[in-house]
Amino acid sequence: MTKAGLRSKDLLGIEPLDPEEIGLILDTAESMAEIGRREIKKVPALRGRMVVNLFFEASTRTRFSFETAEKWLSADTLNFAAKGTSVEKGETLLDTAKNLEAMSPDFLVIRHSSPGVPHFLASQLKTRVINAGDGAHEHPTQALLDALTIRQRKKSFENLKVAIVGDIAHSRVVRSNVWCLTKLKAKVTLCAPPTLMPVDIESMGVSATSDFEEALSGADVVMMLRVQIERGGKMAFPSSREYFARYGLTRERLALARPDAIVMHPGPMNRGVEISSEIADDADRSVILSQVANGVAVRMAVLYLLAGGTPRAWQEGA
Amino acid sequence: MTRLLLRGGRVVDPAARRDGIADLLVENGRLSRIGERLDAASADVVDASGKLVFPGFIDLHVHLREPGFEYKESILSGAQAAAAGGFSAVCAMANTDPVNDHRTVTRWIADRAREAGFSRVYPIGAITKGMRGEELSEFGEMKEAGAVAVSDDGRWVANGSVMRRALEYATLFDLPVATHAEDESLSGRGAMNEGRVSTRLGLSAQPAEAESIAVARDLTLCELAGGRLHVCHVSTARSVALIREAKARGVRVTCEVTPHHLFLTDEEVARSGFSTATKVNPPLRGERDVAALHEALLDGTIDALATDHAPHHADEKAVDYESAPFGLVGLETAASLFHDRLVRTGRVPVARMVELFSGGPARAFSLPGGGLVEGKDADFTVFDPAAEVEVDPRAFRSRARNTPFAGARLTGAVAATYVAGREVYRRP
Numbered sequence: 001m002t003k004a005g006l007r008s009k010d011l012l013g014i015e016p017l018d019p020e021e022i023g024l025i026l027d028t029a030e031s032m033a034e035i036g037r038r039e040i041k042k043v044p045a046l047r048g049r050m051v052v053n054l055f056f057e058a059s060t061r062t063r064f065s066f067e068t069a070e071k072w073l074s075a076d077t078l079n080f081a082a083k084g085t086s087v088e089k090g091e092t093l094l095d096t097a098k099n100l101e102a103m104s105p106d107f108l109v110i111r112h113s114s115p116g117v118p119h120f121l122a123s124q125l126k127t128r129v130i131n132a133g134d135g136a137h138e139h140p141t142q143a144l145l146d147a148l149t150i151r152q153r154k155k156s157f158e159n160l161k162v163a164i165v166g167d168i169a170h171s172r173v174v175r176s177n178v179w180c181l182t183k184l185k186a187k188v189t190l191c192a193p194p195t196l197m198p199v200d201i202e203s204m205g206v207s208a209t210s211d212f213e214e215a216l217s218g219a220d221v222v223m224m225l226r227v228q229i230e231r232g233g234k235m236a237f238p239s240s241r242e243y244f245a246r247y248g249l250t251r252e253r254l255a256l257a258r259p260d261a262i263v264m265h266p267g268p269m270n271r272g273v274e275i276s277s278e279i280a281d282d283a284d285r286s287v288i289l290s291q292v293a294n295g296v297a298v299r300m301a302v303l304y305l306l307a308g309g310t311p312r313a314w315q316e317g318a
Numbered sequence: 319m320t321r322l323l324l325r326g327g328r329v330v331d332p333a334a335r336r337d338g339i340a341d342l343l344v345e346n347g348r349l350s351r352i353g354e355r356l357d358a359a360s361a362d363v364v365d366a367s368g369k370l371v372f373p374g375f376i377d378l379h380v381h382l383r384e385p386g387f388e389y390k391e392s393i394l395s396g397a398q399a400a401a402a403g404g405f406s407a408v409c410a411m412a413n414t415d416p417v418n419d420h421r422t423v424t425r426w427i428a429d430r431a432r433e434a435g436f437s438r439v440y441p442i443g444a445i446t447k448g449m450r451g452e453e454l455s456e457f458g459e460m461k462e463a464g465a466v467a468v469s470d471d472g473r474w475v476a477n478g479s480v481m482r483r484a485l486e487y488a489t490l491f492d493l494p495v496a497t498h499a500e501d502e503s504l505s506g507r508g509a510m511n512e513g514r515v516s517t518r519l520g521l522s523a524q525p526a527e528a529e530s531i532a533v534a535r536d537l538t539l540c541e542l543a544g545g546r547l548h549v550c551h552v553s554t555a556r557s558v559a560l561i562r563e564a565k566a567r568g569v570r571v572t573c574e575v576t577p578h579h580l581f582l583t584d585e586e587v588a589r590s591g592f593s594t595a596t597k598v599n600p601p602l603r604g605e606r607d608v609a610a611l612h613e614a615l616l617d618g619t620i621d622a623l624a625t626d627h628a629p630h631h632a633d634e635k636a637v638d639y640e641s642a643p644f645g646l647v648g649l650e651t652a653a654s655l656f657h658d659r660l661v662r663t664g665r666v667p668v669a670r671m672v673e674l675f676s677g678g679p680a681r682a683f684s685l686p687g688g689g690l691v692e693g694k695d696a697d698f699t700v701f702d703p704a705a706e707v708e709v710d711p712r713a714f715r716s717r718a719r720n721t722p723f724a725g726a727r728l729t730g731a732v733a734a735t736y737v738a739g740r741e742v743y744r745r746p
Contacts, residue, residue, distance in 0.1 A: 203518075204518060
């Protein structure tokens with residue numbers, strides 16, 4: 001890592017990052033979060049820079065979060081959604097990206113349903129690429145905002161017990177979180193019915209179980225994941241009712257975790273499937289809305305650092 | 319009368335138990351003599367000293383894409399690529415457009431190949447009409463038109479009754495039935511092998527069992543129905559174990575393995591950064607499977623080295639991993655890869671390489687060639703074991719460039735290929 005920032009021109013995933021880089025992003029995000037509390041939410045850090053948000057897959061939270069981050073940093077933004085564009089006329093992914101690159105953006109923020117697309121485009125383009133979620137592979141900014149949220153509540157990751165529960169097989173959030181949390185030395189337990197647990201997941205340095213109670217026992221952090229019916233989750237269990245009975249987070253189950261355990265969810269939530277409304281809305285336990293708020297700060301930090309910014313320098317220019 | 323004398327090469331032909339320095343005399347396209355210090359009078363003399371001389375290589379499994387997909391490959395460009403890879407003969411899969419499920423298509427392919435010159439091209443007919451897995455094609459007429467085997471190529475005949483009838487009916491014509499063993503209800507057309515790497519990358523994946531379950535069924539049906547089963551591109555430990563056991567029981571089964579399944583694992587998908595050149599079906603497997611393939615290569619379970627040469631246009635592969643078509647090209651890299659990784663390192667004797675590239679495939683599909691026999695067609699491959707090459711897809715004769723071996727530095731290269739005594743390739 002250079003003194004100034006990140007090693008790569010792109011943020012393709014958490015897997016290639018080292019713990020120092022993760023720490024740098026979190027520290028920068030922490031200071032960026034302050035902008036959101038100002039009356040005028042704008043700093044000139046990326047003035048004159050252009051960001052293209054290339055979303056080939058539906059997204060509300062992530063797309064608005066990136067856009068908010070870009071606007072607060074004074075970047076110019078272009079938004080691309082596959083619907084209503086040349087993609088519908090049969091243009092290839094690479095041609096679309098190359099055409100957009102010809103307009104000289106500084107960043108491409110890419111969301112795609114197929115794993116590896118940001119890697120493929122980063123290898124073909126000079127523009128900096130940020131992965132905003134590639135299929136079931138990685139969602140690095142989500143893991144960073146999760147880490148920031150955990151750090152704010154728990155201070156240290158060392159030996160922190162994190163249970164991640166739900167559709168492990170189809171989740172990009174879980175892979176990025178596993179890389180991130182294990183690099184920061186937390187202990188991660190993944191929990192899913194066997195039908196939603198990918199093979200050899202332990203090779204990623206985590207433990208895995210299908211026993212929800214066991215996963216919850218003594219957990220400091222409980223992260224619930226949505227069952228992604230649209231990605232093949234529907235063959236994994238007979239009904240939402242039975243899923244909730246086995247793997248839904250209720251107050252009784254949460255009592256197995258540590259008394260100060262926090263509950264997280266990357267959204268969108270299926271209330272009554274993986275989480276009860278009672279828990280989702282419990283302001284003492286649920287940090288779900290803090291995650292959303294931290295998302296903006298983390299994305300600002302990533303954009304700023306990849307643009308070559310140095311920690312704190314944005315404040316001097318503010 | 320044309321005469322050619324290939325002088326002083328090391329002639330390796332396990333079918334004739336021959337391995338030694340010898341001359342080859344070719345007259346009018348046939349091998350007239352193999353021996354020491356043959357008379358060169360009025361012959362064109364080619365110095366082969368320091369080179370290996372093998373019976374012509376035969377590839378049981380290539381896709382020439384014509385008719386229908388000439389933008390990927392044509393019979394001419396495919397046959398030129400074959401010649402450059404040392405293959406004096408290749409068998410062309412049936413998944414063209416129209417499908418080769420009728421004698422008119424079979425004959426058309428055979429005629430086009432003859433016009434093209436270069437390597438011999440033997441058509442493979444479809445097992446079922448349109449490769450739909452429902453009704454049998456006309457095996458007899460396709461054989462008369464030149465078909466040497468039947469296969470539905472990338473589609474497993476999922477209906478057990480249809481496959482049973484295919485094996486039974488093929489006995490009338492002694493045609494091997496070549497199977498792409500993949501239970502699609504299990505594989506779901508996953509983009510890569512299911513395992514540690516697919517879990518890490520989040521790619522859709524197919525378990526090794528999708529292949530071995532299909533192999534087990536086809537072997538069982540072959541025992542029931544009789545006939546000759548040929549298992550294409552075998553890639554899993556369990557599949558080779560099943561084939562080994564079946565052979566021991568006397569089942570008439572043969573199988574082939576590809577260079578990419580021997581020399582790459584699924585880690586290559588991650589290492590290459592999701593390069594679609596690594597997307598192939600069956601997918602690149604794990605280390606344990608690769609080790610089992612190497613074992614089966616040595617103990618004789620595997621009969622043939624086949625490339626499954628699958629050319630695609632660059633645009634088709636320049637997409638995301640899950641959308642990309644399966645397949646990679648192999649004709650022009652197979653011999654160098656095999657020699658460099660296995661023969662040069664002493665893991666496989668050179669005679670075994672010849673068996674896998676020539677004798678084994680000839681026997682599996684009852685093809686001419688497979689050995690150097692006086693009086694027969696002079697098909698042979700001259701190989702330079704000392705040549706240093708770097709795999710450069712831009713230099714391929716094939717129209718396609720989709721190889722995961724680009725940039726690999728290898729020792730050993732095809733120096734020349736002869737078909738019926740005619741030089742169809744010489745290394746520049």
